[in-house]
Amino acid sequence: MPIRIPDDLPARRVLEAEGVMVMDSSRAARQDIRPLQIGLLNLMPNKERTETQFARLIGASPLQVDLTLVRITDHRSKNTAEDYLDTFYQTWESVRDRKFDGFIVTGAPIANIPFEEVKYWSEMVEIMNWTQTNVHHTMFICWGAQAALYHFHNARRYRMAEKAFGVFRHKVVDPRSPYLRGFSDDLAVPVSRYNDIARDSLSPDLRILIDSDEIGICMLDDPTHRAVHMLNHLEYDNRSLADEFDRDRAAGLETAPPINLYPDDDPSREPENRWRSHGHLLFQNWINEIYQTTPYDLADIGR
DSSP, X not given: OOEEOOTTOHHHHHHHHTTOOEEOHHHHHTOOSOOEEEEEEOOXXXXXXXXXXXXXXXXXXXXXXXXXXXXXXXXXXXXXXHHHHHHHOEEHHHHTTSOEEEEEEOXXXXXXXXXXXXXXXXXHHHHHHHHHHHEEEEEEETHHHHHHHHHHHOOOEEEEEEEEEEEEEEEESOTTSGGGTTOOSEEEEEXXXXXXXXXXXXXXXXXXXXEOTTTOOOEEEEGGGTEEEEOSOTTOOTXXXXXXHHHHHHTTOOOOOOBTTSGGGOTTSOOOOSSHHHHHHHHHHHHHHHHHHXXXXXXXXXX
């Protein structure tokens, strides 16, 4: 089944060109089923690229999904035009009375700022608390995961000696998890972060699902808060890390090339995507688990 997104959203053309099934609003209205309601709180500066990455994975589901793009209410983006946001995004304030089967909170490029000093931290706290009453299951990613682990579990974040940047091997710790069905025993995962979570600060309510001896914890299950926390980026496309490297170099930063991304470690060659299948598996498993467990009546979510 297709994903339903706004008819004029630029991501639509990209997805259709890739063969992802996209449904227009009139066709969706004629189908006598309840689509899954999934919200995407997009905190990344390049909104269009990020929404395309997530829509690509969500749209591969055999279920009909209505995707709602959400933004922080009072934060003005420096990289995305306000008319674009006004056209395709809703503020969290405008959706706070709604119920969602699934909700995704992305990363944000504010790794060096203490949580309480983030301009929109008070709204983030409201949103995280709101997921406990208005969302059946939430996926927190990268900075979003660090923020949720800090808020819900007081997990300690610390600065690593150097930025973790590249594609690293990880191992599946709990193959019985419904979110990891079909996963290989080990897998390649794109990583781009300065911080890690101290293992000794993790609550016993959390269960590590994917881990790496080299680069640290990748994914945790948080059943108490009906959430999973993904610290890395299986949603990335093959150019995400490469473009970040190019931007850093253009800005005069001495960023080293991302590890294990380019063939023969040659930045002049096109990056290879060695995680695409696991990205699709993760989101299909997540959506399937939501479908199997969410109430049919949206009003019952959170009760």
